[in-house]
Amino acid sequence: MPHALLKTALFLGIGLLGLSPLAAAALRPSVADPEGTALAQVEPNQDNLHLQCPGSILVNDISYTVFFTREAGFSRIVLRRRSTGQQIAETFLSYDRNNSKGQAIWRGAVNDAANVTLVHLANRPAQPGDQVSVGYDGQWGRGTCARSQP
Incomplete structure (x- = not known):
């Protein structure tokens, strides 16, 4: 032993x-x-990617800018009156789910009255050049994402 x-x-x-x-x-x-x-x-936003995705909903005279970071995703949207540039609302978005095409859906609400829905029109992580479709108050528009400064 x-x-x-x-x-x-x-x-x-x-x-x-x-x-x-x-x-x-x-x-x-x-x-x-x-x-x-x-x-x-490990730093979650290793590549420090920040995107802004401007677009418009012509029917409602609205332009918008969606803000994206790797850490928070498509976290915020600012809505403006297209003809005057006046800000209508700013709201935060939360991830909801992926649709049947594998595209991420994010949702928010403006003053608990009008719903905002964002669909990332790709089935991979966001990158410059991606398109988003934004629905606000029953109307839809499209925007294209570009790299922005933090």
Whole structure:
């Protein structure tokens, strides 16, 4: 029995000595995290993509701008009177679901009265050049996304 215990200790010791410095460091708790509970954190918006998607709903004399980031998605829309440029409303959008074509649908409401629906007309993550279809107060328009500054 003592002989088997000695073999196990020797095996473990050799294994620990054979660890690379990186692997050994990963086993040690960090100074900033003495309990060793830290997890690797990855920045969610690694490519820092920001898009603006301007478009219009001609029937209602409305122009709009949709704002997109990788972190929040299509999170906000500003609606303006097309003829005067006056802002009508600004509302936040929430992801609802994907439609049968795999396109993401986002929804919001203006003053709890008029619904706003956005359909990202692609079945992949958003990128410059993508089109969105926006429905407001029963009418629809289309916009094209372009890279913007944060």
